[in-house]
Amino acid sequence: MVNVEAYHHLQAALSPSNTALIAVSKFKSVTDILTLYAAGHRAFGENYVQELVDKYEQLPKDIEWHFIGHLQTNKVKYIAPFVSLIQSVDSLKLLNEIQKQAVKCNRIIDVLLQVYVGDEETKYGMDATTCLELLSVWEAQSTAFSHVRIIGMMGMASLIEDPTQVKSEFIAMKQLFEVLRKQFFFGNDAFKVLSMGMSGDYPLAIEAGSNMVRIGSTIFGHR
Numbered sequence: 001m002v003n004v005e006a007y008h009h010l011q012a013a014l015s016p017s018n019t020a021l022i023a024v025s026k027f028k029s030v031t032d033i034l035t036l037y038a039a040g041h042r043a044f045g046e047n048y049v050q051e052l053v054d055k056y057e058q059l060p061k062d063i064e065w066h067f068i069g070h071l072q073t074n075k076v077k078y079i080a081p082f083v084s085l086i087q088s089v090d091s092l093k094l095l096n097e098i099q100k101q102a103v104k105c106n107r108i109i110d111v112l113l114q115v116y117v118g119d120e121e122t123k124y125g126m127d128a129t130t131c132l133e134l135l136s137v138w139e140a141q142s143t144a145f146s147h148v149r150i151i152g153m154m155g156m157a158s159l160i161e162d163p164t165q166v167k168s169e170f171i172a173m174k175q176l177f178e179v180l181r182k183q184f185f186f187g188n189d190a191f192k193v194l195s196m197g198m199s200g201d202y203p204l205a206i207e208a209g210s211n212m213v214r215i216g217s218t219i220f221g222h223r
């Protein structure tokens with residue numbers, strides 16, 4: 001069941017820092033999404049292509065859909081016509097495919113680069129070196145990426161209970177974000193979104209400099 005009260009509390013807690021809230025609705029029903037929609041919410045995050053397409057078709061068209069799961073290149077075409085932000089770009093191959101599909105749809109698609117820090121390689125995303133390599137190619141061949149706009153970075157902390165460890169990973173991601181912003185975007189606001197923080201760790205993420213959180217279970221209950 002949707003906890004609208006928790007949603008309002010969350011919005012109140014996030015508004016002083018101007019942190020954007022993406023409501024993660026994976027595995028949740030269209031009815032649950034509509035409940036939050038009726039409370040005024042418009043930005044939703046989904047992890048699976050088929051589920052996102054089904055929901056997109058059934059739900060109001062002013063919803064801003066964020067793709068936050070691992071995206072296979074052969075599935076980009078299904079979400080390219082309508083997705084607002086693809087938060088999970090983890091390879092140059094995927095970036096190339098998004099460009100190709102965006103051209104076909106005659107759209108410019110905003111994306112985030114998904115990175116991980118720390119030594120757990122269990123997660124999707126790129127390590128810092130791979131991310132720097134991707135941006136070097138992107139910079140050298142910028143005309144080849146006319147229809148994708150890299151507007152920031154997404155990261156997840158390891159599933160570790162120790163808040164000190166989680167916090168230090170968020171700080172490392174914020175540092176990487178600033179390095180990328182300086183090196184490839186001349187420190188300007190074209191590269192502006194730092195998406196980190198979920199139900200269990202978002203206060204730590206915001207302390208470390210996140211400006212977008214992706215929250216599921218706090219709003220929609222456990223999956």
Ligand SMILES: *Cc1c(COP(=O)(O)O)cnc(C)c1O
Pocket residue numbers: 024026047068069156197198199200214215216217218
């Ligand atoms: C599921 C998911 C979330 C939301 O997780 P909660 O713990 O339910 O808030 C956030 N980000 C990503 C990438 C996810 O897959």
